[in-house]
Amino acid sequence: MSRRVVVVGHGMVGARVVEEIRRRDPDGERVTITVLGAEARHAYNRVLLSTVLAGGLRPAMVALPAVEGIDLRTGVAATAIDRAARVVHAEDGTTHPYDELVLATGCRAWLPPVDGLADAGGGDVPARGVSLFRDLDDCERILDAAVPGARIVVVGGGLLGVEAARGLAGRGVAVTLVHPRTHLMERQLDPGAGEVLSTALRELGVAVRCGVGAKAWDPDTGLDCDDGSRVAADAVVVAAGVRANTALAADAGLAVDRGILVDDRLATEDGRVHAVGDCARHAGAPGGLVQSGWEQAAVLADLLTGTDPAARYRGTRPVTRLKARGLDLAALGDPASGDEELRVSDPRRGRYGVLALRDDRVVGAVLMGLPDAAAMITGLYDSGAPAPADRLALLLGRALPGDASPAADPGRMPGDAVVCRCNSVSKNALVTAWRAGAHDVDALSRRTRAATGCGSCRDAVCGIRDWLAEADPPEPKVA
Numbered sequence: 001m002s003r004r005v006v007v008v009g010h011g012m013v014g015a016r017v018v019e020e021i022r023r024r025d026p027d028g029e030r031v032t033i034t035v036l037g038a039e040a041r042h043a044y045n046r047v048l049l050s051t052v053l054a055g056g057l058r059p060a061m062v063a064l065p066a067v068e069g070i071d072l073r074t075g076v077a078a079t080a081i082d083r084a085a086r087v088v089h090a091e092d093g094t095t096h097p098y099d100e101l102v103l104a105t106g107c108r109a110w111l112p113p114v115d116g117l118a119d120a121g122g123g124d125v126p127a128r129g130v131s132l133f134r135d136l137d138d139c140e141r142i143l144d145a146a147v148p149g150a151r152i153v154v155v156g157g158g159l160l161g162v163e164a165a166r167g168l169a170g171r172g173v174a175v176t177l178v179h180p181r182t183h184l185m186e187r188q189l190d191p192g193a194g195e196v197l198s199t200a201l202r203e204l205g206v207a208v209r210c211g212v213g214a215k216a217w218d219p220d221t222g223l224d225c226d227d228g229s230r231v232a233a234d235a236v237v238v239a240a241g242v243r244a245n246t247a248l249a250a251d252a253g254l255a256v257d258r259g260i261l262v263d264d265r266l267a268t269e270d271g272r273v274h275a276v277g278d279c280a281r282h283a284g285a286p287g288g289l290v291q292s293g294w295e296q297a298a299v300l301a302d303l304l305t306g307t308d309p310a311a312r313y314r315g316t317r318p319v320t321r322l323k324a325r326g327l328d329l330a331a332l333g334d335p336a337s338g339d340e341e342l343r344v345s346d347p348r349r350g351r352y353g354v355l356a357l358r359d360d361r362v363v364g365a366v367l368m369g370l371p372d373a374a375a376m377i378t379g380l381y382d383s384g385a386p387a388p389a390d391r392l393a394l395l396l397g398r399a400l401p402g403d404a405s406p407a408a409d410p411g412r413m414p415g416d417a418v419v420c421r422c423n424s425v426s427k428n429a430l431v432t433a434w435r436a437g438a439h440d441v442d443a444l445s446r447r448t449r450a451a452t453g454c455g456s457c458r459d460a461v462c463g464i465r466d467w468l469a470e471a472d473p474p475e476p477k478v479a
Contacts, residue, residue, distance in 0.1 A: 010037025013277030013293035014104030020301030040075035054167030107242035116217035129219035148172035161239035166324035180213035188331035284315020292316035333364035372397025
C-alpha cells in the first residue's frame, strides 16, 4: 500500500518536493500526494518576480511546470493539524489524512510598524498606496502604479529592495530607496561593496538614502523619514524583510523558533511531520535562498519514497546573486573567516572585489562588476579545489594573466564545474543534454533545470550552448 503524503504549501519548494517525489516514483506506486496551496495560482518562480517587475518577463512566464499524478488543491489553505489522528483540516471543510506531512508554508512579507503603512482595519494589510513585494499579486499591484513619471519610494535596501528599485527605475519611474542601515545589503556586503552598489544604483537613476528610516506614510504627501525629511511619492513598496509562516506548526504543538525546527532528516520532533524551505529552521540552511529549499526537497523525496533511506540534509553553501539589469553582484561564504584576504576597488567603474581564503581554499568573496571572477571563484568555492597561486589574476577573472577566462571561454571550463547552483547542474550535464537532442536554451533548461531557479546562470547556459553548436553541431534532420 502506498504512503499518503500531504504537502501544505504550493510555492517553489513545495512544488519541488512533489516533483522530486514523482521523479523517483513516477507511477505513484509508493507515494500518493495531496497538495494544499493557499494561493489560487499554480506554483511559480518567486525568485524571478524582480525580473517581472523590470519588464524582462511576463507574469505567465514564471509559472513552474505542472506535475501529473497528484491531487492538487489551489486556493485551499490548511487550517489545523491533528497529529494524533494524522489529519490536516482545510478551510473548505475537507480533511486530509496523512502518513507523512510536509510543511512548505514559506514566509510572509513583514510590514514594519510605521505609521500609515498598515490599513486602518489592522493586521498586516497594506494601506492605500502601499505594496509589499512577495508574490505575483504584489508584483501586479506595483506594476499598476509604475507608470512613467510616477514617484515610488522603496523601503528596505536588502536584496529584494535593491532589485525592486532597479526594476522600477528601468520603467521610467522616479525611485527613492530608503534604508535604515549604513549601507545596502549589509547581510551580504561590507561597507565598501555597499557604497559601490549605491553608486551604481544612482547612476541607473535610483536616489539612494542610507542611514534613514521610514517614520510615517501619507498617500497624499509621501513618506516622512526619521531624519525630519520627506520623500514626495505616489506609492511605497515595502521590502523590509520576511517572517516564517509557523502558526500552523506552532498551533499543532511543534517546536518553533524563527522557523519550524528540523533535523537532518527535515523532520520535526514528530517524525511524521517535516518542514522544508523558508518556513523551516535548520542549522546549515542560510535564509532566503531557494537552493537550500530545493536541496532539502531532494533529500526529503529520497526519504519519503525509500529511494535512499540514508539521505540527510547537511546544509547549503551560501551564494547570493543580485538579479538586476546593469548590476552584477555575487556574495558567497564568509569573507571574515579567511586567514588570507585580497581586496580591489574601482568604484568609478562599479567594480569591487574581496576574496578570502583559508588553507588555500576559497571561504568567502564579494564580487561586483567582475562576472568572470565570480564564475571562477564560485566554482572553486563549490568544489573546494585549491585556488591558483596568482590571487590577483583570480580576483580579476583570469586564471593566468593574459588568458581568456573559463567564463568567457566555456571550452576551458572543467566538466564538473557547476553552472547552475540552484539545481546543481554541471557543464557535463548540459553537454549530455545537448548530445541527447536539447539544442536550444529552453530545451537545455527543460532537460536539466538549468536557469530555472534564480535565472542568473542563463547567460552561462547560452555561452555553453553557443560553444557546443560550434564544436559539436547537431546533425541535420533527414526529410
